[in-house]
Amino acid sequence: MRLVLIGFGNLGRGLARALLDKGRALHSSYGLRTKVVAVVDEYGAAVDDGGVNLRRLLQIVEGGGQVPDYPGGKREKPAVEVIEEVEADVVFELTPTNIETGEPGLTHIQRAMRAGRHVITSNKGPLVVAFSELERLAEESEVEFRYSASVGGAIPVIDLAKNLLAGNEIRAIRGVLNGTTNYILTRMSKEGVPFDVVLREAQELGIAEKDPTLDVDGIDAACKVVILANAILGMDAKLADVKVTGIRNVTPEVTKLARETGYTVKLVGVAKPDLLEVAPKLVPLGHPLAVGGTLNAVTLEMDLAREISITGFGAGPRETASALIGDMISIHRSVGAR
Amino acid sequence: MRVRIEMELEDVPGQLVKALEPISKFGANIQNVVHQRERKTPLGRVPVTVIFDVDDRERLDRILKELRDSGARITLVGEREGMVKKVVLLVGHIVHTNVRDTIDRVNSLEGVRISDLSLAMGGAGEESAARIIILADNEGRAEAALRLLDEIAAEKKLLVIKEM
């Protein structure tokens, strides 16, 4: 399987490391041999038909270099050209999220599909902006399209719902979908530390971004609600359809009042056919969604199985590589079965 | 849910204990018992009112069946008092925006009662938080109370945090 990586940040590098770790196992367990034939970042590309030496590329980039510093690298070679020119089976789209335009990911994904490449992405932007268009384009182009990593990091919630729970009518999806806000709420509740202080500490620890708006105001979680609604409930939802309230007004006193009656305050995303919402909610202590720290959790409500909940790490390069690699194996299987 | 039953018992020793036994046997929590010996019926029976909390309809039905089988004459089963309980948090300038008015407006709904209010006051000029416990006769009335709270909160710029 010939792979192209667009974006070599946290996730691109995490995936490269996982491919190095798992190379043998992928072959012995799944008969899957992978070769990364191109990697692109904002500055240019490393292209090697014989396979990019990932160890070498990681060294260069971790030493402060850029992808085109790789021997024979092509400075200013744009991703779209690489996508179209380099013969490949799968394109991984791992560039930064833009929730307004979906770019540059949206164009990368569209070009890749039109060129007949299967696509795996972690990027919420294109999914929030053009979910149904991309699903349709994948179908027309007869390619596979996977985006497990875009919601819940390592948690395989989309596959769980679509494959393992197939046959159920899924009536509601509720989830703690943002690790940063969950960390803030957990610390506020356990230690009584005010919002501003916890936020600053989270930023110092690298858990929260410099600009925390997307997380703290619930927008990141709302993006995930949109993706879950579209992917699992078959809706055609957009970000504007989600009623969003963030956690800026939640204080340690609020979490204390909740605790005294057996609840904890969580930022909960809800996807139901008649309601898309993100808001702070009272979750009973001991409920599967009452997870602490940066953990994520999702509960599916169905007609047959009733309730199933799943918990795990919602971010991190190694954790999210689990979803990317899983998608790749899943494509290998379904293409092999054709 | 909270249930109130009225029944008539024979005026012989041990009847009351016998009548209460099935109620606790099915895990219901007895809140109050009124034994009115001075209001004997013409047939010489004693009216008794029992108020208890029970988890679900099915258990209640089992309790009622057992009571009838034991010879109690049940004259009334009501589920009026505080059957549905909702916990709600409010955040914002709660006191400043007249918390009394907020409570009165919710209490003015039929079959709805605010049973508890806990305030955590912020510093001067800061936002406060409040926890309200609403008791309603049924789910529909509880939903109406929550909708009204949403309206009041929008008007008074308060954040409402509800149960999931």
Ligand SMILES: NC(=O)c1ccc[n+]([C@@H]2O[C@H](COP(=O)([O-])OP(=O)(O)OC[C@H]3O[C@@H](n4cnc5c(N)ncnc54)[C@H](OP(=O)(O)O)[C@@H]3O)[C@@H](O)[C@H]2O)c1
């Ligand atoms: N980190 C996580 O745990 C996680 C989990 C789930 C989903 N995601 C999503 O996955 C995506 C990647 O996350 P990340 O943490 O790896 O982000 P990141 O560290 O910021 O990396 C983004 C990469 O994309 C490259 N890039 C930017 N614009 C490009 C362009 N026009 N063409 C080619 N490459 C371009 C960047 O290159 P330069 O370095 O040269 O600028 C960088 O290598 C994001 O959409 C994120 O929301 C992340």
